[in-house]
Amino acid sequence: MSPRWYADHDLTAANTLGLPCRAERFVAPMTPAELGEALALAREGGWPTLVLGGGSNLILPAFLTGLVIRPAMNDWWLVESGDGSVRVHAEAGVVWHELVMALAARDLWGLENLALIPGHCGAAPIQNIGAYGVELAERLEAVHLVHLDDGREAVLGPQACAFGYRDSVFKHALAGRVAITRLVMRVSRTPEPRLGYGDLAGRVTESPTALEVAEAVCAVRREKLPDPAVLGNAGSFFKNPVVSSERAASLREAYPDMPSFPLDDGRTKLAAGWLIDRCGLKGWRDGAFGVHDRQALVLVHHGGGDAAGLLAFAARVADTVERRFGVALEREPRLATG
Ligand code: FAD
Numbered sequence: 001m002s003p004r005w006y007a008d009h010d011l012t013a014a015n016t017l018g019l020p021c022r023a024e025r026f027v028a029p030m031t032p033a034e035l036g037e038a039l040a041l042a043r044e045g046g047w048p049t050l051v052l053g054g055g056s057n058l059i060l061p062a063f064l065t066g067l068v069i070r071p072a073m074n075d076w077w078l079v080e081s082g083d084g085s086v087r088v089h090a091e092a093g094v095v096w097h098e099l100v101m102a103l104a105a106r107d108l109w110g111l112e113n114l115a116l117i118p119g120h121c122g123a124a125p126i127q128n129i130g131a132y133g134v135e136l137a138e139r140l141e142a143v144h145l146v147h148l149d150d151g152r153e154a155v156l157g158p159q160a161c162a163f164g165y166r167d168s169v170f171k172h173a174l175a176g177r178v179a180i181t182r183l184v185m186r187v188s189r190t191p192e193p194r195l196g197y198g199d200l201a202g203r204v205t206e207s208p209t210a211l212e213v214a215e216a217v218c219a220v221r222r223e224k225l226p227d228p229a230v231l232g233n234a235g236s237f238f239k240n241p242v243v244s245s246e247r248a249a250s251l252r253e254a255y256p257d258m259p260s261f262p263l264d265d266g267r268t269k270l271a272a273g274w275l276i277d278r279c280g281l282k283g284w285r286d287g288a289f290g291v292h293d294r295q296a297l298v299l300v301h302h303g304g305g306d307a308a309g310l311l312a313f314a315a316r317v318a319d320t321v322e323r324r325f326g327v328a329l330e331r332e333p334r335l336a337t338g
């Protein structure tokens with residue numbers, strides 16, 4: 001059966017920033033075959049194609065020409081291996097947080113620190129989602145995908161994904177060129193709590209279950225991060241900047257309370273939220289947009305704004321940080337062009 005097609009489809013509720021957007025054409029294929037059919041039609045028609053997930057890391061323009069495809073294949077399953085580890089296969093349309101909680105409830109370890117990250121599984125490798133000391137890359141074994149330009153299917157291993165901090169091949173050589181259809185991740189029956197980030201350890205019992213850790217992560221996140229259902233946002237608006245260790249040392253001299261995290265490659269990661277906060281911008285609002293009052297790295301949309309307004313607001317935040325600290329901030333959410 002062919003998937004249902006929509007013309008002039010409203011995506012305002014399909015992006016967590018709540019930016020007004022209409023798509024010329026929209027389809028939500030429920031099987032790989034339906035996805036293949038949609039991609040073939042897009043190729044025939046020469047339509048620019050955007051693959052959409054939960055819309056939680058995207059800045060959408062008022063109008064998207066061509067085709068927006070939101071994969072709606074949403075099965076997941078487990079494959080046991082003899083050594084105590086388990087592979088979880090998750091199709092692109094599976095809601096990430098629901099999968100994490102389902103695995104944690106089965107006491108399968110590995111993804112519990114990534115609870116409550118919005119969005120769908122298909123988007124998780126794009127920026128190598130990470131939180132509370134864990135990144136997807138540590139658990140990812142394979143990404144199944146289809147190339148938009150010729151319908152060719154492929155499976156990439158972790159090396160080919162070229163994962164980095166909020167980075168992957170899907171932001172570079174393969175940006176906008178593939179639809180991810182399925183992930184394969186490794187989880188474990190052996191308890192592997194990762195409680196080193198912030199005050200996580202203090203929020204769980206001595207030998208916690210995976211579910212307990214996931215629930216603690218959810219609780220910390222709810223204290224800081226705005227719920228997109230209540231206040232439009234895309235999570236962190238900027239990446240945490242990485243600078244040379246010399247630059248970090250000279251900043252720490254001027255600002256001894258500045259958080260900084262040494263990386264394996266000798267460089268140092270700074271906390272963009274702290275830099276913005278320290279500029280006095282936390283809670284600052286100008287019209288439709290603002291800096292969240294509990295987490296300065298999150299820009300919020302109070303309603304009535306558009307992509308251009310958001311980018312202009314963000315540029316003012318970044319300029320203020322650059323003038324004060326000499327540190328450039330790089331945007332995290334992807335910008336979709338019409
Ligand atoms: P979308 O926003 O729909 O898409 C993002 C990008 O992926 C786009 O370029 C899109 O074209 C592409 N894409 C989507 N699906 C596919 C697919 N199937 N195939 C190919 N390309 C695709 N991120 C973190 O890493 N850590 C956090 O702690 C975190 N916290 C957040 C908290 C809040 C409140 C919010 C709103 C966001 C947060 N994010 C965080 C960002 C976001 O949730 C993640 O980046 C998430 O993986 C995006 O998923 P999505 O399905 O919403 O992707």
Ligand code: EPU
Nearest residue numbers: 131132133235236238239240259271273274277295296297
């Ligand atoms: N900080 C402030 N003021 C603020 C915000 C933060 O001083 O307003 C300080 C904190 O006190 C802390 C440091 O900055 O010392 C880091 O803050 P936090 O632990 O809240 O994390 P973050 O660096 O701001 C990153 C990710 C989040 C992820 C959390 C938890 C990036 C860009 N962001 O935020 O990911 O959930 O760590 O691991 O790496 C996202 O990518 O959308 C996202 C929400």
